[in-house]
Amino acid sequence: MENNEQLERFFDQMKKQDEQLEIPAFPEVKTRKFSFWIPTGIAASMAFAFLFIQKPEPIEPVSPEVVIITLQEDENQNQHFTIEESTFLDTWESPTASLLTEY
Amino acid sequence: MNRSQLDHILKAHHRDAYLWARQCCSFEDEMAKDVLQQSYLKILEGQAKLKDASKAKTWLFSIIRYTAIDELRKAGKVVSLMDSYDPIEIIEEVDGTNYEEIIKLLPEMQREVILMVFYHQMTIAQSAEILQIGLGTARTHYDRGKKKLKELITKVQIQEEYGK
Numbered sequence: 001m002e003n004n005e006q007l008e009r010f011f012d013q014m015k016k017q018d019e020q021l022e023i024p025a026f027p028e029v030k031t032r033k034f035s036f037w038i039p040t041g042i043a044a045s046m047a048f049a050f051l052f053i054q055k056p057e058p059i060e061p062v063s064p065e066v067v068i069i070t071l072q073e074d075e076n077q078n079q080h081f082t083i084e085e086s087t088f089l090d091t092w093e094s095p096t097a098s099l100l101t102e103y
Numbered sequence: 104m105n106r107s108q109l110d111h112i113l114k115a116h117h118r119d120a121y122l123w124a125r126q127c128c129s130f131e132d133e134m135a136k137d138v139l140q141q142s143y144l145k146i147l148e149g150q151a152k153l154k155d156a157s158k159a160k161t162w163l164f165s166i167i168r169y170t171a172i173d174e175l176r177k178a179g180k181v182v183s184l185m186d187s188y189d190p191i192e193i194i195e196e197v198d199g200t201n202y203e204e205i206i207k208l209l210p211e212m213q214r215e216v217i218l219m220v221f222y223h224q225m226t227i228a229q230s231a232e233i234l235q236i237g238l239g240t241a242r243t244h245y246d247r248g249k250k251k252l253k254e255l256i257t258k259v260q261i262q263e264e265y266g267k
Contacts, residue, residue: 007249014202024136
């Protein structure tokens with residue numbers, strides 16, 4: 001039979017002393033594993049910020065590219081040229097179209 | 104074993120784990136906290152895996168011990184194995200109630216076995232497992248440690264009596 005009384009008494013007293021020790025709280029350990037949500041969150045925030053921070057560009061007036069010159073005849077049989085500027089042609093008539101109908 | 108089961112095991116042994124970490128770090132509180140945090144990280148990141156839940160405490164103590172050895176090595180406080188067999192004599196007068204200082208006078212391996220058996224109520228076989236040494240070697244450290252500690256306690260008591 002081992003006589004460990006002296007040692008047991010020593011360790012009992014040591015344990016009593018250790019009861020006064022402040023034990024740190026169990027830590028909330030964050031693992032360093034790659035999380036899918038971190039880059040997704042960053043990308044979503046960036047896209048969101050891009051949409052809202054970007055200023056709308058002013059719409060520049062389109063410069064006229066087509067000049068329409070028409071020859072019109074008034075009630076006194078006088079002919080007048082009218083000149084219009086436009087970005088597009090509504091209708092286009094061939095200058096020789098009259099030949100098809102008149103001849 | 105999933106994360107919540109591991110959390111449960113770690114929480115159940117948290118107090119003992121901290122005290123053991125402190126004992127492995129020469130009773131330095133801050134180093135013990137760091138060692139414990141690193142040990143928990145190793146476990147939760149899967150670097151250390153528990154195969155047998157009934158050996159949770161032995162497994163946890165082993166991880167803490169090796170983490171502490173790494174930390175002590177970084178701090179340049181490692182005692183070689185040969186040194187641990189050298190007898191340590193009391194140089195200065197030690198207070199009889201300063202149990203930590205008395206324990207620190209034991210050679211490293213003897214101190215660890217003695218602390219595991221008497222303080223943490225483990226068996227010599229469990230201590231051998233934690234220290235990763237044979238049972239016979241652990242028993243030798245246990246016997247020598249016990250003898251040495253008894254001598255130290257007696258010496259301190261005599262010193263106190265003589266001082267009075």
